[in-house]
Amino acid sequence: MRKRIYLSPPHLGGEEITYVKEAFDANWVAPLGPHVEAFERECAKHAGVRSALALSSGTAAAELASILMGVNGGDTFFCSSLTFIATLAPLVRRGAVPAFIDSEPSSWNMSPSALRDAFNDAAERGVMPKAVVIVNLYGQSCDMDEILGICASYGVPVLEDAAESLGALCKGRQTGSFGRFSFYSFNGNKIITTAGGGMLLSDDDESVERARFLSAQARDKAPWYQHSELGFNFRMSNILAGIGRAQLKLLPERVDARRAVFGRYAYALSGSPGIEFMPEPDWSRSSRWLTAMTIDPATAGTTSMKLMEAMSSENIESRPVWKPMHLQPVFEGAKYYKHEGRDVSGGLFENGLCVPSGSNLTPEDQEAVISVIRRELRP
Numbered sequence: 001m002r003k004r005i006y007l008s009p010p011h012l013g014g015e016e017i018t019y020v021k022e023a024f025d026a027n028w029v030a031p032l033g034p035h036v037e038a039f040e041r042e043c044a045k046h047a048g049v050r051s052a053l054a055l056s057s058g059t060a061a062a063e064l065a066s067i068l069m070g071v072n073g074g075d076t077f078f079c080s081s082l083t084f085i086a087t088l089a090p091l092v093r094r095g096a097v098p099a100f101i102d103s104e105p106s107s108w109n110m111s112p113s114a115l116r117d118a119f120n121d122a123a124e125r126g127v128m129p130k131a132v133v134i135v136n137l138y139g140q141s142c143d144m145d146e147i148l149g150i151c152a153s154y155g156v157p158v159l160e161d162a163a164e165s166l167g168a169l170c171k172g173r174q175t176g177s178f179g180r181f182s183f184y185s186f187n188g189n190k191i192i193t194t195a196g197g198g199m200l201l202s203d204d205d206e207s208v209e210r211a212r213f214l215s216a217q218a219r220d221k222a223p224w225y226q227h228s229e230l231g232f233n234f235r236m237s238n239i240l241a242g243i244g245r246a247q248l249k250l251l252p253e254r255v256d257a258r259r260a261v262f263g264r265y266a267y268a269l270s271g272s273p274g275i276e277f278m279p280e281p282d283w284s285r286s287s288r289w290l291t292a293m294t295i296d297p298a299t300a301g302t303t304s305m306k307l308m309e310a311m312s313s314e315n316i317e318s319r320p321v322w323k324p325m326h327l328q329p330v331f332e333g334a335k336y337y338k339h340e341g342r343d344v345s346g347g348l349f350e351n352g353l354c355v356p357s358g359s360n361l362t363p364e365d366q367e368a369v370i371s372v373i374r375r376e377l378r379p
């Protein structure tokens, strides 16, 4: 049987080992160290923000951001429904209550009109959310102008989950720079990886310094271990930061490669009835972290689930579009604001599929994926 074709495997460039060796040679095998500081500087520069904090995961960054925004038990917050649970689990674990915002069809990200509905509702009831959590899905930015404008008009801070959108632009500006706090993830399946890790980003250096303090067990300035509050053990190791530095240099190439993968799928399958690709609005330059499409069962002659099974039997990994949070058992009963009366994110889940999208996907392997899809479609 053919070697497995993965959805989004790591893609090393070769220079990572040089950075790791540097750490070994200097005996900087520790959390913190020169690679960590350099990686923070390089990520801040990439995003065009003042401050960055390297952490053990993107989820850790969301946890710290929720503390910095003062999200506590009993507070409410708005969150994009179409996402991975890591976006909001830290806020919910703090006791805050989510209200979910639908996607809009042109970007698959947060619908400005549904967000307006949610704010109108909140204003009527006199309970403003503590934060709005936006997500840049599959490498594509939200409609930042609209969304940030609405949030600013209510004075509510934005947390930007840019875990999937490192390297993607909104109107020429890097994602990861739009939130009061933003974060990247360097998990193994993301566009660049440190095996596991995350980066908190903000122009508010004072808050980032507070996050730095909390991320290393909240040690008071004293010669002994003294604590006036509770912190976390969330720092990134010097070795992993070395991997990240080498990977970050390759980011522009990785974005180009993912976009090329998307382009080949779109070219090969355009004109197939019932297949539509995730659109790219004119203000967006997606990194195409994952190539995502919808399959309309009425015209395609197959379903996303059948396609997934067909690929699986050929040892090809694919995955449904995220199951929206308003449909998750754990959030049963949560408020949900639809896009102009339609459940857009629910529809994307029902018919959506992500196909192998790695920057190291070979043309031959991609051809194999395409031929399975073609075989399953109505002739």
Ligand SMILES: *Cc1c(COP(=O)(O)O)cnc(C)c1O
Binding pocket: 056, 057, 058, 059, 060, 083, 084, 086, 087, 135, 161, 163, 164, 184, 185, 186, 187, 196, 197, 198
């Ligand atoms: C991967 C991911 C995260 C979490 O990042 P980790 O580094 O794995 O904790 C958060 N949000 C989204 C949308 C993601 O895809």
